[in-house]
Amino acid sequence: MSETPFLVLSAILFTIGAVGVLTRRNALVLFMCVEMMLNATNLALVTFSRVHGNLDGQVTAFFVMVVAAAEVVVGLAIIVTIFRTRRSASVDDASLLKY
């Protein structure tokens, strides 16, 4: 079972996520794209773990998931807070760093 297809898939998913981050304005979708990028890296990590025959890659993927969970929780809280004051979930509306 070759590793290259996994890595290519990981790269494609990562790129799609990145383009999504750049083009979508809805903060939630933007966040989903970020998650997709994180997942893509996880795939690469797991693949490399298998390639090298040790579990460190999987442990790292595990940590990535934990951090992603924390990040999502805080990020969504921020989105909710912004939405509460601005009635909008567009990241372009929050371009002034205050108000």
Add this chain to the structure above:
Amino acid sequence: MIAFWLLAPVMVVAALGVLFARKAVHAALLLAVVMIGLAVLYLVQDAPFLFAVQIIVYTGAILMLFLFVLMLVGVDASDSVVETIKGQRVLAILLGLAFGALLVVGVAQVTVGTVVGLDQANTDGNIQGLADLLFSRYAIAFEATAALLITAALGTMVLAHGERMEPKLSQRETADKRMRDYAEHGRHLGPLPAPGVYARHNAVDTPALLPDGTPAESSVSRVLAARGTVRSAGRLADDIEELTRGLRDDGSSNVPGEPDATPKGPIEGDPSRQGHDRASDEEVQR
């Protein structure tokens, strides 16, 4: 490998769907597809623990959190496709293509030698192996993630916590306020009217009818009204008109042209049209 080739196209398509979906809900669901696909790929690659975690934490918890927030901020609000930042979309696509091409080329160029496989590492079981690593070499990082999670939870609570600007009214104060409002502004003292209950419609989005046949606007939730999901009062009135006309044509004499039931509002002589309308009930019953 079969699983991979089956799943990979589906995942890429779903990922592109996330990219192009107008509605956030669709994007979330498509993302779930990608994640489940990833979970299967983890399983394929001898990572059963991550498979489970991916399903439980990501698809189960995080994506559900997304959906909850989506419901909070408006499920049906769809994105505008007009790009507001000049050149952003073009540059993003160009850079994205360049990045992807470079990554793919790079990955394709790389040869890591023979694939070792995890059979040996997983001899004691995948979960046991991971636990060995987590609680020995990565113990400190593990502790740090614990701290991170606690901090995140606290931060979320702080962020999402809405400040109450004025003290909460007690029951008595609420009653006093109502009386005061009635005395000063003549506002209706009782509870708001319930929505209409008809043979055809028995839902919160349908206003009740007043004795004169006009719909009682206040009988439906303002939120529903604001979303425009309420059946318009005009159309409702037309329906009622049609119904009443049909009844008259039946020649039922005991059906009055006008509702005979007086409003059951607790205040006599209240000119408000907010009373419960028994007439419509009667009509519907026929």
Add this chain to the structure above:
Amino acid sequence: MTTTVVTPLSAISLAEGAPVIEAASADGVFSLLWLIIALPALGAAILLLGGRRTDAWGHLLGVATVAGSFALSLLAFLALLGRDAEDRSVGQTLYSWIEAGPFTVDLALLYDPLSALFLLLITGVGGIIHVYSIGYMEHDARRRRFFGYLNLFVAAMLVLVLADNYLVLFLGWEGVGLASYLLIGFWQHKPSAAAAAKKAFVVNRVGDIGMALGVMLAFATFGTVGFAEISAVAGEASDGVLTALGLLFLLAAAGKSAQVPLQSWLLDAMEGPTPVSALIHAATMVTAGVYLVVRSNFIYEAAPVAQTAVVIVGAVTLLWGAIIGTAKDDIKKALAGSTMSQIGYMMLAAGLGVAGYAFAIFHLLTHGFFKANMFLGAGSVMHAMDDDVDMRHYGALQKMLPVTFLTFAMGYLAIIGFPGFSGFWSKDKIIEAAFGENLVVGLAALLGAGITAFYMTRLMLMTFFGEKRWSEDVHPHESPKVMTVPLIVLAALSVLGGAMLLGNWVVEWLEPTVGHAEHHELAVSPLVMTLIVTVVVAVGVALAWVLVGKREVPRVAPANVSVFTRAARADLYGDALNEGLFMRPGDRFVGDLTRFDDHGVDGAVNGTAAAFGGMSGVFRRWQNGFVRSYALSLLAGAVLLLAVLLAVNLA
């Protein structure tokens, strides 16, 4: 009052070179030395700080303080007369002024025969001029302030001549410079007066640099600035250092005494009130340079090169001033030229060394009398002529101003060296000494005497004789008593000042300070020398009579005159020289520096700022606040990094 001994008195060493100054402690009347300075200083403080409250009696206080100082000076002088020649040096340490490690300077006074004479001159002539000023400045609203400045000047001048070290002398030196500046610019509402004051101040600063450097060099060389200490060890220093010291002090003296090349300020200084011209710019302050040279005799005796420089400066200046004097129509400027010339005589004499010191001081004293007399006389004339200073508008004033005329005539006869008058004795001695030193110098001095006779006669003729040339609305009148009495006193001194030479008194009196002169044998006998001088003077007078007295004097100075006259009228182009050599290039240099600062330095700074501002204007657009834009640049960076990585790996 502290009265500290410097060293117990012993015999003054006259064995070789300059005498060593050894001052005895002050006792008796000498313990009041400090009071001589303190009185006018107190007067100045009261008058300048007291404000308008002192307007009514300010001038009287001013006169009283100086008179008090004069009385004390006279007492001290008499006390000094009563002592043996070896005892005539008294020191008084007031307090420790500066103590910084090895550098200690006491505020100490030295009263010796030289200081004694100066004290009498300053307080005596100064007092007379104070009295005169009461009348002269009567109608000036700021008379009280004027007296305050005059007292300040007297105090500073007394510090200068009573100092027992160079630093205290420098204190007085700067003090008189300040007073001079204030008094030249006293009528500061006149731009010319303000400019003249500034010019005097600036030119004096050039000299002061010499003074300051000299004091520093003296300290660096000898480890002390005291006269007594330095005079004891002066001979041990190297020739180069001593020459440098001598030249630096000469520069200082040239600045203060208006000697070439720092002569230019004196003529302009006549913008000040006439009593100021008489006191500061004729009798006392401008002679401070001579005093410095004579006081530093222990240095000059050991530095022949510097001495020669002093002689050259003196000789050049005496001719320079005399030539300027011949062409000036402004009575005060003519007198100022004369002053410059006479101080040139003194410098010349001082440069001659032991042979000339005493005569320099002698001439300084007599000059102080007759020049003050003439300046005050000129002031009296101006007073009569409504402050007109142009001699071409005078004429035939001897009948209108009899007292002024007679007193002025005494001064005139004294300065040209009419036999018997004070100037005759003093100048004759200098010319004699000059011939004893060097023929060329002697001839210059002799020629100077002739020119002096010429221009002074011209001045006399244009002012007091000939036709009336004053305008209709001028009504000359004799000045009040308060002005004429000082004139009479000074005239008497001008006539009798020569008495100091009786029995060679002044030379012997100064011997403890300046040393004993070997007698020079001249090629011709002194009597013949005197005759020659007198003949030259007579020729000068006659020439003036022929050229000025016999002719009509035009009211407006003729324009088509010889190139020499023009040069003399333009102060021999001294100002032009200064302007061309220093002021214009300096101006241009400063202008260039300013331009460089404005455009170069400021341009660089402002340009940098503008560049950053402009760049900010451009880069600001990148910071649009849109998180997606930032993410885009992040991705661009990632692409770049990836490309580089791949390029490196694939290469």
